[in-house]
Amino acid sequence: MSAVKSVHMRPVRLRRPLAALFAATAAGSALAALRPGPPPSVRVLAAARDLPAGTALSPSDLRDLALPPAAVPSGAIRSGGNGRVLAGPMRRGEPLTDVRVIGDGLLRAYGSDTVATPIRVADADTVRLLHTGDRIDVLSVPPPDGAFAASRASPEWGKARSVASSLPVVAVPPRDEDGGKEGALVVVATDRAQATALAGAGPGLAVTITGG
Known part of the structure; x- marks a missing residue:
């Protein structure tokens, strides 16, 4: 009789930790769903180093820069900067805009x-x-x-x-x-x-x- 009782108790003992595991998994999934994703950003071109006026831009002069939409300057250039000539100097990290290049x-x-x-x-x-x-x-x-x-x-x-x-x-x-x-x-x-x-x-x- 004790052997029969032991067989019936084992599933009960296993059921509790499994329930706790499932509850933890569900809670983790809920938190992941509620966690905000990465903030939106806009990719623009920026100076990879300090550049003097008159520079004919090459790939080594520019790098990609991700900015929040509200921080993107008016006239920011997102692509096609190579070969354009700077009308004024630029500091490293400064976004490239239409007024910085000869039109x-x-x-x-x-x-x-x-x-x-x-x-x-x-x-x-x-x-x-x-x-x-x-x-x-x-x-x-x-x-x-x-x-x-x-x-x-x-x-x-x-x-x-x-x-x-x-x-x-x-x-x-x-x-x-x-x-x-x-x-x-x-x-x-x-x-x-x-x-x-x-x-x-x-x-x-x-x-x-x-x-x-």
Whole structure:
């Protein structure tokens, strides 16, 4: 008789811990259902490092940044930043917006094959005379004894060679936003062949103003 009683008691003893396990599982599932999910976010492009004005953006200059919808700045760029040129400097982590880059509409006015090309002119005083819409000739001047010939009085001035002519100026970043480098930055509209020629012209660049 005791053996029969033991057989009947064993399911009872097992039923209690199983019930407790099921109750704990149900409670955990209820808590998981009530727990709020991750907050919504919007992916935008941001500067991966400090960038000076005139930077032609490359993949290494940008990173993805997730922001709450309320924190996304107006005009934030979410994709397609590569190849665009900064009209002003950016700090690391700053979201990229439409006012930070030279507008596509301005370049489109010069033709479908036009690109924005930043050049650094050694004579910063000359650059102060430039305005958007001016046209300039760009010259490459060999530096005498490692120093750039900054004026026509230099004996090296006669060795200047023309790199590109009648280029429209599309941006002149303020000097205090130019990254603290020597000379001054100008962004001009060029075709791709002119951009290649300017990139290979070296650091000794001078300009003459040909019209507006």
